[in-house]
Amino acid sequence: MKYHLKSFLKTKIKQFICTKKPNFSCGSKASLDVKKNQAFLGIEETIQEVKALDYKHTNGSKTRLNLVVPTLTKQHVFGGLSTAFDFFKQLSGTFSDDIDKRILVMDTDLHDIHDAFKDYSIVLLGEESTKTNQIVCCKNRSQTKKLPVTQQDIFIVTSWWTAYVIQDLLRSYQSKRLQLIYLIQDYEPGFYAWSSRYALADSTYHTSLPTIAVFNTYDLYDNFKLHNYEFFKEFVFHPKMNPNLKKYLPQINTVAKTKKIIIYGRPSTDRNAFLNIVETLRLWVKSYGSAFQWEIVSLGEKHPAVYLNDTISIKSEGKVSLQEYAEHLLTSSIGISLMVSPHPSYPPLEMAYFGVKTITNNYQNKDVSTYHENITSFTDYSPINLAHNLQNLCESFEQNSLSQGKPLNLTFIDDTPTFPFLKELKNQLTEI
Template sequence: MSIKEFIKARVKSQLAARNNYKVTGIPPMTVVAGASNTVPRLNLVVMGIRKGALFGGADTAIRLFDAVSPHFQRHRLIVQSEAEDSFDTEKWAGWDLDSKPHAGSKTIAFQKQPNFVPQIDESDHFIATNWMSAMFVRSARRVQSVRRPSRFIYMIQDYEPGFYPWSGRHLLARATYVPKDDAIAVFNTQLLHDYFVKNDIVYPMSYAFEPRLSPSLAKHLGKLAGHKKRKLMLVYGRPGTGRNAFDMVVEALENWSRTDPNAGEWELVSLGEKHRDIKLAKGLVLRSRGKVPLDQYASYLLDAAVGFSLMASPHPSYPPLEMAEFGALVVTNTFDNKDLSQRVGNIRSVVETTPVALAAALQATCEEFSRTTVPASAARAFLGGEVEFPFLPDLVPKFLEG
């Protein structure tokens, strides 16, 4: 989404809220009870599956779904924010539209499809992937018969109330963490799990996993040996996502470009979300490339000597880990119990998250690269092992309980 599109959507949302006095932006929650069916079905509830939507946490959720799928005879994706025109028959070969009669055992239900409401039966098991999908799952479970499964899986990939100011949406997101006995919490990283426990959000049944580097990127790691890094600073730039603190990123770069006498030697590229190019001191320009294909992203990761990525939340976020895994020296921030510098040596975590302190860290990091004579090598930033969800043998029987 461009900045212009983001602002337009935000203004539209604010006007709707002002005129209707309703919490806006919540996808449809309507479901109906279907015919009785005793064949277990696994449902993954996601926001979108269109091209470009399945990355980061969404891609991880698909992998969890795939890992649990062998225990079920029927499978369904429930897509909350898209209609059937998002259905890519090539990518989802072998899957039918849930709205069609006589659909097979693998279907995709698009909730924004006109005149269509997903049918729920007593054998439906659910994986929620964010707070809105958790709201949907609880709505769906209310229409199931008394023979419904005991629990659903709540995949928690960040502290999502923090995505919003204190507001109705903030309260709704927090509310999904309140009933705990009906959910099996699966946390994306032990760090995030520990943050929840620290804030007295404790689930009777919970697991944590460490994500792996995306296979689409990992296949390029072998090229790093002998590859010469250059004075390229890779910046994670997402102006439309507040938790990535793009305003702080820009102010820090402005400070760094003025105070570092050697700043002019560096090339700056922003990836993540398209924005206007930003002029800095010494003729430097932060050039935006937006969201690029993974192979092109891997090329940037191979070349970049320095990475700069902020995240105002307890989740580590993938970009600084990806940059570090490819041998870049990375500047990021601490947050509560999160300090990625304790995980891997080529990450510098800044405690005092101000433009001046971040600029000083960038200068020190650039100077460190200029001094080093050691070729770049891959670092172990992602902690996930060969088996990404090793707890499944313990989780699945609890999930299957009636």
């Protein structure tokens, strides 16, 4: 049976509406009818993720590093969240052994926690604990469940809503000794249309609180400078290939490339422009007589097969293991990965460094082709333009004229530290 993207998206929309129903109180019949219609339409009356986290002042002499994250579940610990944990671990290592660590989980319950945190103790919100390594679930926060905070707490926020909640807490606490580190890994207002969430996300970049901003890539940092954002102190790090993926790199000289196209397919993440990729492939199938000889694999998020015509489809494998991912990178000759944001994202870089001819996009100041000669980065990434260039790459591969490019930025695969500024950052914390 063929599953189509339209029915898949219908199901997702239905699920969204059902899970977003607010709780309504009883009133007049007319009022009740309005509220029933609101419930049916899924109208929101609050932005739940920015619900306040109340605190209670406690005494403490030890520095405590707090990492504030949406979740700790295994299925979500990858990409930006994995980078956040790595940063947290390495920064805590620059302090003496006499330091406490606490992870605040804002959005989910503590189930199926990633193995990396098995040495942490789960502490109830509101409980005053002397445990060195703590995990606190803040999902069901309320005025009766208050987070213990001391003068020695340092907070690392990892998304706009975790930043919003902690900034609100720190404004109330009013201590010059509290420090805030904002790990910025994308321009997050862009995750939404012009809206309340857009405005709240943007507001976290304008806080009057002394904030140390840490940017993932110079592309992103330069974009913030382009739009005149300023922070108390700013640090930037280069993207790095996952070490467990990098160990497969030597095999690019021994594994043959095949007629396989890999795409970074995430239908539920708008900035990855899944529909642009699908339409590109549809146009390519119509115009390229040899398209039936090629395999098309979608990686990133599991979705139904997408049929480009009666016989050719995009096969989705979703999120795969690093070994399986490496095998796809080693055997694929062409890749498509789009990112409608200032961050270059990791998939097009991983593709290119594994010898995959990669189609991606520019965005304002971002030009991903500066990383590797295997990358072609388009300002015009309309399906018509991308399909034309995809066909050229396929024809070159079939004619054995698809030459391998060279890396232009070796920091992605070298052994230099990911966060070379940690000692300076730590010293800055003690000076505020």
